[in-house]
Amino acid sequence: MFLSKPETAATAIPVFSPDPESTHSYQAYMKRLPEGLWTTGIFTCICPCITMGKNSEIINRGEISCRLGSLLHLATGVVFFGWIFGSKNRANLRRHFSLPESPLPDWSTHLLCMWCALCQEHRELRNRGADPALGWEGNVAKWNKDGVTPPIVVPRMVR
Numbered sequence: 001m002f003l004s005k006p007e008t009a010a011t012a013i014p015v016f017s018p019d020p021e022s023t024h025s026y027q028a029y030m031k032r033l034p035e036g037l038w039t040t041g042i043f044t045c046i047c048p049c050i051t052m053g054k055n056s057e058i059i060n061r062g063e064i065s066c067r068l069g070s071l072l073h074l075a076t077g078v079v080f081f082g083w084i085f086g087s088k089n090r091a092n093l094r095r096h097f098s099l100p101e102s103p104l105p106d107w108s109t110h111l112l113c114m115w116c117a118l119c120q121e122h123r124e125l126r127n128r129g130a131d132p133a134l135g136w137e138g139n140v141a142k143w144n145k146d147g148v149t150p151p152i153v154v155p156r157m158v159r
Helices: 046-057 065-079 082-097 107-129 132-146
Strands: none
Touching: 046 065, 046 082, 046 107, 046 132, 065 082, 082 107, 107 132
């Protein structure tokens, strides 16, 4: 079900790959999606601080809370550096799902069109089975309760 990249680096990130012979019900949350492509466009906008916080909590597997992510975005946005925090989250999201760095590099996508990038990332998480409104713990509880394989791979410890 989960394929690990070769252990050449100390921080190998597992890649999610559905197992066609598996009986897991991950399909309840995962519809057939094009591999290596974004499932949504980049043009739709909502409140950036809250969206950044919700996205950050899921993308960073609960290490950054929604509240902290929102405050970091607000604090860095006031001094015009919000794109740095946003581009790091976007790069992590792309790594989780093997997405291309498009339509622009991560840093310039967040610098030039931060609201659109945030909304695209939010929709991407939802389309791939994670509900940012529930937070990380809420999603983990939902996946465990339903017995589904999480769409976002929880990394294993690497020695």
